[in-house]
Amino acid sequence: MADRVPSVAELASELLDRIGEECSPAERDVLQSLASGQHSHVHTGLGAPTTGERLADKVARVGGSWAFIISFTLILLAWMLLNTDVLKHWGLVFDPYPFIFLNLMLSTLAAIQAPIIMMSQNRQSQKDRQDAAVDFETNIRAELAIAQLHRKVDLLLDRADVEPDGRRG
Template sequence: MSPDPRAELDPAARRWLGKDAEALTEAEARVLKHARRRSVLIRRPAGDEQKTFGESLADQVASFGGSWTFIISFCVFLLLWAGANLWLLSQPFDPYPFIFLNLMLSMLAALQAPVIMMSQNRQAIKDRENAARDYEVNLKAEIEIMGLHEKLDRLRDEHIMTLIAKQQEQIDLLTRLVRRNDELGGGR
């Protein structure tokens, strides 16, 4: 039976995240593994994968349906429809109150709304995946920064200890010089 791969992360998990390796989420475990190996964590952003025909069509419909081009062209179409049926045609095909136009608009809305919602749902999924990736990158950066702080603290402590040792050597040397001077009678 092979050992739990998270068990090797236990010291790092306690040190950096304050919890046992068993309590780590998948993202936290992945981040700690990359931090220990000093490897790159960044992956391709969500949404770069190949889209199906339906997903691509939904994105195009949502893109066009939410544009000024669509709004302006639709307003022009409505004005032409109303103008043709009110003033230009002696036998209008859709007399006021434009029942056929209402039917067409209802069918358009009934089809367009779910397609736009499909596109928005896909975008929400991509946003959640990208947010999870951002979290992992930020967590790894935070762990790396804490590690750098520890290294700097260790270096500072070593430097201070070296300075203290040198100062102690100088004090000892001065003490010996003063004693020697006293022994030679220079202290009168």
């Protein structure tokens, strides 16, 4: 015997303990897909990343690592050492203290790197939102399956005339 597919309102009442109008749009979408018996297509993916997106991900991965911080610190120290002591003997100092050119380069790097890292973070948050939507749908589906199993067990117990504590009625 085929099970009757419950309506969206019935699912909302049964699974979420509220009426359909109180559900969020995401909850309604999941309940609608459950009522129709089809999986919703929540996880459509982000598609193949563009060259710019791949570059942003690499910049974020490298720029947020200890290897970058340590190597960049060593480069800055070498720059300052060269421009204060080493090149001073030959009169070749190209960026004397207070290192104005170095400050300009650091400001330029920060101005370019920050939005690139933000692009990568935006992509990651979009992935996280999609994963959360898939997890939500999975949880609702699991709740429905458990509720259906409870109904079937209750039906079997009623047919066998057994009380919920296991005693015969």
